[in-house]
Amino acid sequence: MRRRWTTLLLVVTLVATAALAGCGGKSEKTTLKVGEVTRSLFYAPQYVALEKGFFADEGLNIELTTTAGGDKTMTALLSGVIDVALVGSETSIYVYQQGAEDPVINFAQLTQTDGTFLVARQPEPTFDWQSLKGKTFLGQRKGGMPQMAGEFTLKKFGIDPQKDLELIQNVDFANISAAYASGTGDFVQLFEPTASIFEKEGRGKVVASFGAESGHLPYTVYMAKQSFTNKNKAALQSFTNAIHRAQLWVAENSAETIADVVLPYFENVDRGILISSIDRYKQQGSFAADPIIDQEEWNNLLDVMTSAGELKARTEHDAIVNTAFAEAAIEAVK
Template sequence: MPGLSLRLLIALLPALSATTASAVETPTKVRYEEVVRSVLYMPMYVALNQGYFKEAGLDVNLKTSQGTDKGMAALLSGSADIVLIGPEASVYVANSESPVKPKVFAGLTATDGFLLLSREPIKEFDWNMLKGKSIMSFRPGSNPDVFLENALRKHNLNPKADVKMISNIGAAARAGAWMSGQADYAIFLEPEASNLEKSGQGQVVASIGREIGQVDFTSFTATDAYLKKNPKVAQAWTNAILKAQTYVQNAPPATLAEHISAYFPGISEAELVTTINRYRQYDLWKKTPVVEEAAMEKLQDMLIASGLLEKDKRVKYELIVDATFANEAK
């Protein structure tokens, strides 16, 4: 009976519409790895906590790599879709024989977030105090190491001769090594730096990022193949990051601490406020996800100065950065 069939179809329409809407609204899963856990990456945690990625149609699975080298390995092996790592890794891979090439597509931090700690209290720090001393740095070739070496050179110190760089301690073991008495000075991110200071294990005496200036330190990176296949995902990701970056600029530290506290178990919101205030004074968070060509040129200058990149191996900006998504971000 045609009338019955029509009535049945009309009755089923709401259910069919709901099913269709559900299929359309199913978020895209993204396997994401961050280099380490730090307040330096606060805009990312705000975006997660405030649902910016969910609003953009993304379901983000978060993992911590414990090092740019491990993050890049995850990207190249296909076990991660997007990673937050130092852009120096993209320069290295661009010059390698790897058929898989990574591309930076959005920036998060404007410069180095590591803070220099002295084991002994110092009233007025002078970089010449480092001469003849040991410094716990990071993995050789990593951005933390490169930025530290260039800060030393700025103050006429030779990283190879004037100081002893201790760079063979894993990321997760560095705080323990420092507390056990290794090195005279060390670089740490927040909240580790403030926690060590609070426990009487050192004093923050300088910001590496303030010494170097604005050079992108950590950025969101994917393979060129992934970006070509998933441009909508990359654009949605970058839009969410811009929204978080804009929010972070003026939000009260107490509110930001509340947003990110779930990512730092065991650390009070009051302690997080302290670290947020410290980082804010150094202007470490980017205001937009755009990674400028001048910043990548300066980074490669630093890699050359550290003996990690040959002058004739400098990589063109467009081979390591896809600026499309950051420029289109709304």
């Protein structure tokens, strides 16, 4: 009898231990190190996913860092400092065309237009793109998506960036706004909320949108190395699910509501600036409606890069784009 009770106690103990282990497993979260190319309201859905707990709901712990510039972001990704990069798709094309053995794969789109605005020193109620001719234009880094989309837009209006204006491209991404504020350039290309801050401070006036003029393209995308993608499919699927939940939430809510959620990421920015910046992006459809990087957008990206003279050969969509995660997220998140 005593032996029977000992056996029963052992079985009960094993069952309880297994149950506790199972509960512990469910509470454990997978950590993903994410690097964003800059801190901008352009990425509002990402901050919504963090603040609303969408990543946590998917069993993820996100360690977010700002890596300040496409080249630095890609270096961090390739070296393993981060697992996932939020950066322009052009960076993955550069890596692929260098013959990388472990290419970078685009798996979820966050923004679908250029996010920069043309800022002039003085208001121009009847702005004409031709007014840039003969002026000094403080642009973005050569080969980066903001600069290429900017040049694409200028050419659309018959302006040769290399001949018709003085183009400055040697200012580091993080220092462009400071350079303009100190007096460099007649026009500058800025993201939000910096553009709106400059307006409020009387340093300049938004006169046009590069996003509205350059069309839809995979402007800012989540990407990871092929090797990481193959080994972490469940985590990347959970990540994409959370991003799509945030995209739907942003689409359904007002700029005011969104601003209140993302405020912790822009503590030094006036709430009114946050609202106007988010509204600008919503009005021009900058936030992607879903995470899919489609063929048409990809082709537009290749056209923009070709126009800028930065493309050795057209990189096929299927070569470094994986839409499986996005397609599954759309099915999973209703």
